[in-house]
Amino acid sequence: MPTASGNTCGFRSGFRRRRQLPEHLRSKLPAFETERFRVLPLNSAQARQIVEKLLEDVRLAEYVAWVADKSRDGAHREAFLLQMQRAAGTVLAWGVLERENDKVIGALLARPTIEGLDLEALCEPSMWEQKVTEEVAYPVAEWIEDHCEVESVKPD
Numbered sequence: 001m002p003t004a005s006g007n008t009c010g011f012r013s014g015f016r017r018r019r020q021l022p023e024h025l026r027s028k029l030p031a032f033e034t035e036r037f038r039v040l041p042l043n044s045a046q047a048r049q050i051v052e053k054l055l056e057d058v059r060l061a062e063y064v065a066w067v068a069d070k071s072r073d074g075a076h077r078e079a080f081l082l083q084m085q086r087a088a089g090t091v092l093a094w095g096v097l098e099r100e101n102d103k104v105i106g107a108l109l110a111r112p113t114i115e116g117l118d119l120e121a122l123c124e125p126s127m128w129e130q131k132v133t134e135e136v137a138y139p140v141a142e143w144i145e146d147h148c149e150v151e152s153v154k155p156d
Contacts, residue, residue, distance in 0.1 A: 029092055032139040038097045039108065039136050044087035050095050050107050051122065052079030059125040085111070096123070096136050106132060108140050119144060 029041035042050065055061045055075035062070060067078050085091040096106035106123035119141050121133040 029094065030143060032094075032136070032143070033099070034135045034139065036099055037105075037132065037136050038099055038102075039094045039140060040097065042086070042093040042095050042107070044083045046095065047086045047091070047093035047107065047109075048079045048083035050104055051082050051093075051109075052076060053104075054107060054122045054124060055079065057125055060122060064122065082109070094140060096121075096132065106136070108137060110140070110144060117144065117148060 031041060032039040052075050055064065055067055055078055056072055058070055061067050061075065067074055069077065082091060082093070086093050090111065092110040094108040095104055096108065097104050105127050106121060108119065108121050110117055110119045112118075119137060121137045123132045
């Protein structure tokens, strides 16, 4: 998957130690603002709607390893699964909106893995050249590191 540098559609950052999301963080997520974007917490239905729309674009789906079926039906299935995970509190989700016009252009997902927690940014292809992921993932990664008893590690 592309990394946060260069031409990006996704960003992946790992955190070690804690393998599950702390109970107190599962429902009260903060919002973040950057120079160009607002990063807002999503409920399960919002997460499904945004991620489904993003993954319907095959250009993005091709880079997302956890999407086995890159078709529209595959996007629907993955978005439904994400909705269930968000409702259960096993995934944290934020939407990324352009401040200028409130257009939704991406999502940030934090979820437990065997190694710890992963933070992944999904961004619509029209924004890949604009370094969105670096700008929006940094404050969220910093917040996760401060509140989840983890330390940031670079992915392999």
